[in-house]
Amino acid sequence: MNQPILQAEHIQMTYQKGSDMSQAVLKDLSLTVAPGEFLTIMGPSGSGKSTLLNILSTLMKPTAGDVTINGRDILNMNDKDMANFRNHDMGFIFQNYNLIESLSVAENIGLPLNLQKVPTKLTRERVQKVSALLNIQDLLKKYPAQLSGGQQQRVGAARALVHEPALIFGDEPTGALDSQNAREMMQYLMQINQEKLISILMVTHDAFSASFASRILFLTDGEISGELIRGAKSREAFYQEILQALGNFDE
Numbered sequence: 001m002n003q004p005i006l007q008a009e010h011i012q013m014t015y016q017k018g019s020d021m022s023q024a025v026l027k028d029l030s031l032t033v034a035p036g037e038f039l040t041i042m043g044p045s046g047s048g049k050s051t052l053l054n055i056l057s058t059l060m061k062p063t064a065g066d067v068t069i070n071g072r073d074i075l076n077m078n079d080k081d082m083a084n085f086r087n088h089d090m091g092f093i094f095q096n097y098n099l100i101e102s103l104s105v106a107e108n109i110g111l112p113l114n115l116q117k118v119p120t121k122l123t124r125e126r127v128q129k130v131s132a133l134l135n136i137q138d139l140l141k142k143y144p145a146q147l148s149g150g151q152q153q154r155v156g157a158a159r160a161l162v163h164e165p166a167l168i169f170g171d172e173p174t175g176a177l178d179s180q181n182a183r184e185m186m187q188y189l190m191q192i193n194q195e196k197l198i199s200i201l202m203v204t205h206d207a208f209s210a211s212f213a214s215r216i217l218f219l220t221d222g223e224i225s226g227e228l229i230r231g232a233k234s235r236e237a238f239y240q241e242i243l244q245a246l247g248n249f250d251e
Ligand SMILES: Nc1ncnc2c1ncn2[C@@H]1O[C@H](COP(=O)(O)OP(=O)(O)OP(=O)(O)O)[C@@H](O)[C@H]1O
Pocket: 015, 016, 025, 043, 044, 045, 046, 047, 048, 049, 050, 051, 052, 205
């Protein structure tokens, strides 16, 4: 097998709450993402999805465990290497968008290229291209405060994709979108996954969004409790299978 794009081993996470009120949110969790894979993690609210994604995407350090991305031990990198690595190899689409208020939409989207010192002309071209795909080309001159939640989320997605990273992380990337926009966002993620072989690791509680993935891991109380693989099934058939699996979990 090819080297995994991401490998997490024996991850534990405990948030300290006072002296002895600590709570284990993740319990000895291991997973791998294969190159070109579209993996979705599902689970109820509070099951630890965001905690796990924040750890895997280098935004938070676990209490114990190892994380390797593209063969690099990300928990023991210095700050400069880490910043470089994030700028080149990773894209993030998060629940709360994290757009910079003082920058225009075009500047927000172009930020990862700017940080890589890509020439202005090339940056402008890439920003145009990704904006057209996400249907936000009319918003480029606006500022985040002038946009709806769904528009901000698409701008956040454009910024995550503009530098065509090896791996994209998404925390509820369709969370603020209506069903039509959610479908478009997922189709776009599926397209870049299939055409550009960009790996995707996404977290959602939404079965429809999850049905675009190639594999689903279910998280319950900080542990992996199940797995579904899309295989040759259609998205619609996979969606039905996910709904059924969720039904079984409720019982
Ligand atoms: N910064 C924090 N400090 C203390 N506890 C936290 C912190 N962040 C999360 N938790 C706790 O960890 C558990 C898992 O939270 P997490 O945000 O990872 O869940 P989630 O599966 O993403 O939920 P949701 O679907 O609601 O986004 C919850 O019990 C939560 O209260």
